[in-house]
Amino acid sequence: MFDVETFELTKVFGDVVAVDSVSLKIEKGEIFGLLGPNGAGKTTLVRLLCGLLKPTSGDALVGGFSILKEPEEVKKIIGYMSQRFGLYDDLTVEENISFYAGIYLNDKKLAKKRTEEIIEELSFQRYRRTLAMHLSGGWRQRLSFATAIVHEPKIVFLDEPTSGVDPVSRRQFWELVYNLSAKGKTVLVTTHYMDEAERCNRVAFISAGKIIALDSPTNIKKKYLRGEVVSIIPEDLMKCYDALRSLDFVEDVGIFGDSVHIVVENADEKMPEILNFLLKKGLAYVKVEKIQPSIEDVFVALTKNKNQNAI
Numbered sequence: 007m008f009d010v011e012t013f014e015l016t017k018v019f020g021d022v023v024a025v026d027s028v029s030l031k032i033e034k035g036e037i038f039g040l041l042g043p044n045g046a047g048k049t050t051l052v053r054l055l056c057g058l059l060k061p062t063s064g065d066a067l068v069g070g071f072s073i074l075k076e077p078e079e080v081k082k083i084i085g086y087m088s089q090r091f092g093l094y095d096d097l098t099v100e101e102n103i104s105f106y107a108g109i110y111l112n113d114k115k116l117a118k119k120r121t122e123e124i125i126e127e128l129s130f131q132r133y134r135r136t137l138a139m140h141l142s143g144g145w146r147q148r149l150s151f152a153t154a155i156v157h158e159p160k161i162v163f164l165d166e167p168t169s170g171v172d173p174v175s176r177r178q179f180w181e182l183v184y185n186l187s188a189k190g191k192t193v194l195v196t197t198h199y200m201d202e203a204e205r206c207n208r209v210a211f212i213s214a215g216k217i218i219a220l221d222s223p224t225n226i227k228k229k230y231l232r233g234e235v236v237s238i239i240p241e242d243l244m245k246c247y248d249a250l251r252s253l254d255f256v257e258d259v260g261i262f263g264d265s266v267h268i269v270v271e272n273a274d275e276k277m278p279e280i281l282n283f284l285l286k287k288g289l290a291y292v293k294v295e296k297i298q299p300s301i302e303d304v305f306v307a308l309t310k311n312k313n314q315n316a317i
């Protein structure tokens with residue numbers, strides 16, 4: 007059973023096609039990741055699915071309701087955590103939660119009950135009277151999440167929920183996402199963090215409004231990365247990156263923190279040639295090793311070719 011189904015969904019702003027004929031299906035209970043560079047169309051797709059934007063053409067069913075014909079019904083069954091978090095800084099934690107509970111739930115008693123439940127569930131007890139403006143980044147993010155799920159929506163949209171949040175809070179946040187999924191809720195999450203993509207059941211890559219790859223993280227790596235990855239930690243990152251790009255047996259080159267990753271057909275076979283090349287070019291390095299590919303390696307390979315065909 008699908009909780010989200012889109013049919014050639016398209017949104018055009020002036021001469022920008024922000025979402026370009028997207029057709030996808032998301033199963034009930036799934037954690038579905040949406041990845042893509044800045045401006046790829048992730049936020050626009052999420053806003054369309056939340057019933058906040060009207061499509062230029064195409065349609066989508068969210069929880070069985072059409073975003074085109076029944077956007078108000080869609081809004082009742084979804085939770086949306088936007089990039090801006092949507093918190094009231096001059097209200098306390100409890101007031102923020104109870105404010106959103108009041109908007110979404112008509113029943114006052116139920117709104118109060120849910121506010122208490124959420125405070126308990128998300129461990130807000132000691133911060134309940136703290137103003138939102140005084141919370142740390144991680145707790146603000148948690149509060150924004152709380153306000154998005156206070157009405158127990160079936161489907162939850164999280165737009166870059168962990169952007170700018172420290173690694174510990176990010177990990178804790180993912181526990182909350184897993185809890186939602188374990189309760190049978192469907193989650194669509196957009197992210198820039200590739201390690202977070204690995205945590206999703208399935209991911210879609212979006213580039214210039216089009217879905218260019220969609221599968222489980224494992225299958226995506228198998229399908230789109232036809233080769234093995236060698237990681238090089240050089241002393242001069244940019245010089246090494248530029249030099250490696252000129253090697254004809256290298257399929258893809260990408261920078262990952264302080265290392266350069268190259269994709270080659272057979273890493274063990276090519277290793278002596280790579281070491282020889284670095285030596286000849288006078289490129290000093292700290293470490294060269296074959297590594298397991300990450301979803302980020304696929305991302306580099308996929309976004310390299312901007313004219314990639316949509317699937």
Ligand SMILES: Nc1ncnc2c1ncn2[C@@H]1O[C@H](COP(=O)(O)OP(=O)(O)OP(=O)(O)O)[C@@H](O)[C@H]1O
Pocket residue numbers: 019020022023024042043044045046047048049050051
């Ligand atoms: N309201 C709008 N009016 C005009 N153009 C828009 C509007 N909203 C988005 N766009 C354009 O649509 C394209 C997709 O933007 P969108 O915000 O959906 O991308 P994104 O993948 O979410 O990017 P980011 O990761 O930076 O948030 C961009 O070119 C953007 O400039």
